[in-house]
Amino acid sequence: MPASPRFRPEPAFSHGRAARVGLLWCNLGTPDAPTTPAVRRYLREFLSDPRVVEIPRAAWLPLLHGVILPLRSSKSAAKYAGIWTPEGSPLMAHTLRQAQALGTELTARGHEVLVHPAMRYGQPAIGTQLDALKAAGATRILVLPAYPQYSGTTTASVVDAVSAWSAGVRTLPELRFVNRYHDDPGYIDALASGIERHWEAHGRGEHLLMSFHGVPERTLKLGDPYHCECHKTARLLAERLGLAPEAWTLSFQSRFGRAKWLEPYTEPTLQALARRGVKRVDVACPGFVADCLETLEEIGLEGKQAFLAAGGQQYGLVPCLNSAPDWIGALADLAERHLQGWPTRAAADAQALAASRNRALALGAAD
Numbered sequence: 207m208p209a210s211p212r213f214r215p216e217p218a219f220s221h222g223r224a225a226r227v228g229l230l231w232c233n234l235g236t237p238d239a240p241t242t243p244a245v246r247r248y249l250r251e252f253l254s255d256p257r258v259v260e261i262p263r264a265a266w267l268p269l270l271h272g273v274i275l276p277l278r279s280s281k282s283a284a285k286y287a288g289i290w291t292p293e294g295s296p297l298m299a300h301t302l303r304q305a306q307a308l309g310t311e312l313t314a315r316g317h318e319v320l321v322h323p324a325m326r327y328g329q330p331a332i333g334t335q336l337d338a339l340k341a342a343g344a345t346r347i348l349v350l351p352a353y354p355q356y357s358g359t360t361t362a363s364v365v366d367a368v369s370a371w372s373a374g375v376r377t378l379p380e381l382r383f384v385n386r387y388h389d390d391p392g393y394i395d396a397l398a399s400g401i402e403r404h405w406e407a408h409g410r411g412e413h414l415l416m417s418f419h420g421v422p423e424r425t426l427k428l429g430d431p432y433h434c435e436c437h438k439t440a441r442l443l444a445e446r447l448g449l450a451p452e453a454w455t456l457s458f459q460s461r462f463g464r465a466k467w468l469e470p471y472t473e474p475t476l477q478a479l480a481r482r483g484v485k486r487v488d489v490a491c492p493g494f495v496a497d498c499l500e501t502l503e504e505i506g507l508e509g510k511q512a513f514l515a516a517g518g519q520q521y522g523l524v525p526c527l528n529s530a531p532d533w534i535g536a537l538a539d540l541a542e543r544h545l546q547g548w549p550t551r552a553a554a555d556a557q558a559l560a561a562s563r564n565r566a567l568a569l570g571a572a573d
């Protein structure tokens with residue numbers, strides 16, 4: 207009996223197949239529906255990733271399956287139900303639109319790049335989308351995580367998923383990964399323009415809170431650069447907006463479990479601002495490139511309640527970058543830099559090659 211193949215089947219090799227370039231735009235993932243079973247499936251995959259929860263498996267998995275999933279799935283499902291849209295989860299809708307817009311922008315700049323969206327947890331899975339890019343002829347793939355700040359919990363987990371896919375593939379594409387763009391001038395500019403647009407449309411608060419997703423404080427002590435990269439993003443953004451040091455604050459949200467996470471926490475910071483006499487605050491979430499549960503529900507609803515209950519009067523939520531044209535332009539600039547040296551201008555490159563061959567022939571004929 208033949209052994210079961212270790213690698214997934216490949217089409218027979220053929221000479222002269224056009225080599226294409228692919229780009230995988232990877233976000234975190236989101237449930238398929240705002241229901242307890244769908245949220246439970248999503249949380250099971252997400253929270254089983256040892257990059258996300260670093261507690262030893264023997265202690266964590268019984269806790270996850272016995273306590274966390276049964277308790278959290280229904281509570282989270284109710285929160286998802288509150289932000290769900292006719293297009294589904296906001297995170298999914300924005301991620302799909304961003305991939306489409308980035309592909310259109312790269313085409314307008316003369317590149318032939320296949321841009322596919324992917325999710326680290328749930329669908330469309332990273333492996334499925336890499337298979338699709340390969341089937342479409344991509345022999346070179348740039349992996350671009352939707353995380354401006356590097357963290358082992360997010361960016362490295364995308365690399366793990368790509369590596370797991372690679373382990374089952376015979377004929378691998380060339381792969382490149384973008385690790386970070388927390389200080390990219392185009393990203394900072396797009397963030398600043400989004401905040402300025404918000405101020406023009408809704409008026410300006412006395413204070414700007416920049417809220418980033420948190421991670422356990424232990425990861426900072428273990429060498430994760432995430433904390434420092436969030437601080438650099440916030441400093442550059444404040445400088446670009448011309449904010450005095452007392453006019454803005456950085457905080458971390460979305461704490462999970464009882465361990466200490468990066469501080470200051472967002473909700474107590476909002477309460478402290480209100481108690482200090484700030485009547486009107488604006489909150490932006492620069493680390494999230496797409497609106498999602500964490501921005502719309504935790505910051506848009508829970509944060510607002512906390513600020514108003516503590517004596518604040520007006521609360522502005524700045525939308526995430528989503529598909530703002532300047533952000534898509536910045537992403538295309540970033541992609542162009544990381545794609546350098548790969549043949550993304552197939553037609554133009556072939557024309558240039560033919561022209562230089564013709565020139566060489568003409569010179570040879572003249573000799």
Ligand SMILES: C=CC1=C(C)c2cc3[nH]c(cc4nc(cc5[nH]c(cc1n2)c(C)c5CCC(=O)O)C(CCC(=O)O)=C4C)c(C)c3C=C
Pocket residue numbers: 234235236237249253258259278282295297353357359360419420421422432460462493494497498499500
């Ligand atoms: C358990 C630990 C978690 C770590 C560490 C963590 C890091 C982390 N997450 C994001 C971005 C997002 N997280 C989102 C939701 C979310 N995050 C956690 C837990 C951790 N995140 C949970 C359990 C959830 C699910 C919702 C809930 O039950 O509270 C989302 C939104 C997803 C959506 O569907 O809208 C994003 C985006 C980053 C950037 C990060 C580390 C830097």
Ligand SMILES: [Fe+2]
Pocket residue numbers: 419460
């Ligand atoms: Fe998270």
Ligand SMILES: [Fe+2]
Pocket residue numbers: 460461499500504
């Ligand atoms: Fe949250």
